[in-house]
Amino acid sequence: MIPAAFDYQKANSSEEAIALIVEHGDEAKLLAGGHSLIPMMKLRLAVPSVLVDIAGVEDLSYINDCGDHVAIGALTKHRLLETSDLLLAECPLLAHVASKVGDPQVRHRGTLGGSLAHSDPASDLPAAVLALGGSLIAEGPGGQREIAVADFFTGYFESSLAEDEMLTEVRVPKAPGASWSYQKFNRRAQDWAIVGVAAVEVGGATQVSLVNMGSTPLRAAAVESALAGGASATEAAEAAAEGTDAPTDLNASPEYRDHLARVLTKRALEASGVS
Numbered sequence: 001m002i003p004a005a006f007d008y009q010k011a012n013s014s015e016e017a018i019a020l021i022v023e024h025g026d027e028a029k030l031l032a033g034g035h036s037l038i039p040m041m042k043l044r045l046a047v048p049s050v051l052v053d054i055a056g057v058e059d060l061s062y063i064n065d066c067g068d069h070v071a072i073g074a075l076t077k078h079r080l081l082e083t084s085d086l087l088l089a090e091c092p093l094l095a096h097v098a099s100k101v102g103d104p105q106v107r108h109r110g111t112l113g114g115s116l117a118h119s120d121p122a123s124d125l126p127a128a129v130l131a132l133g134g135s136l137i138a139e140g141p142g143g144q145r146e147i148a149v150a151d152f153f154t155g156y157f158e159s160s161l162a163e164d165e166m167l168t169e170v171r172v173p174k175a176p177g178a179s180w181s182y183q184k185f186n187r188r189a190q191d192w193a194i195v196g197v198a199a200v201e202v203g204g205a206t207q208v209s210l211v212n213m214g215s216t217p218l219r220a221a222a223v224e225s226a227l228a229g230g231a232s233a234t235e236a237a238e239a240a241a242e243g244t245d246a247p248t249d250l251n252a253s254p255e256y257r258d259h260l261a262r263v264l265t266k267r268a269l270e271a272s273g274v275s
Helices: 014-027 037-042 078-083 085-090 092-099 112-118 124-132 221-228 233-237 254-271
Strands: 007-010 028-031 050-053 063-065 069-073 135-140 143-148 153-155 166-173 180-185 195-202 205-211
Touching: 014 028, 014 050, 014 135, 014 166, 028 037, 063 085, 069 085, 078 085, 078 092, 078 112, 085 092, 092 124, 092 180, 092 195, 112 124, 112 166, 124 166, 124 180, 124 195, 124 205, 180 254, 195 254, 205 221, 205 254, 221 233, 221 254, 233 254
Parallel strands: 007 050, 028 050
Antiparallel strands: 063 069, 069 166, 135 143, 135 166, 180 195, 195 205
16 A cells, blocks of 8 residues: 655654644644554555654653653653663563564664554553553643643544644653563564553552553553452452453454453463462
């Protein structure tokens, strides 16, 4: 398939990128790694008239220790996440999940901010950030604002970013020594997850999120509630599909996904130390 015709603009700073998307409005799309946007353009599911290339904005690629949290630039590539000594020590769940995204070629191009802004419920990294309870920094012509990740994903491929905003930073709380697990079921090693489950201990409680169990990445609220009430891993996992709306496609029916969610949640809870 061939994308529809478009104009190409290259931004050298976040300010320049924001000015370009303000100028072109909803006709413009930001291009970072391109692994999500370009396939959609080839299928003409996305038809932007202007592409704003932000891959060269170097000041948005970093992983910094900020006391009680780790700040990550939106253009930080997956490969840097999976090999970061800081993340491996302070937030190992995120580093591990980054290592499960696609193949090495994808991880050397794809960016954390791009994965989050694309808001694909089948993506690995949004679920990891959601389980950790992080926050996102959006920047627009009116300045910056901080968005709790729980409020960021609003629908299928939709987020709370305004048309004139771009994601500039991701903040995740430190969890050194915390127990965690990421369980991913897919047909082939580099495929999207048919279902995935992230579990991590945050502030003495286990937080659980689900991949590909609805139109957005989801927190498994029923599982977390059961655990808070003293349920075992096996008992809590039985609630994994509650409040979800699993999709149907060529890979799995909703009923099969519900089953996988229960199985993978039990595995994730047990691997993260919940008995």
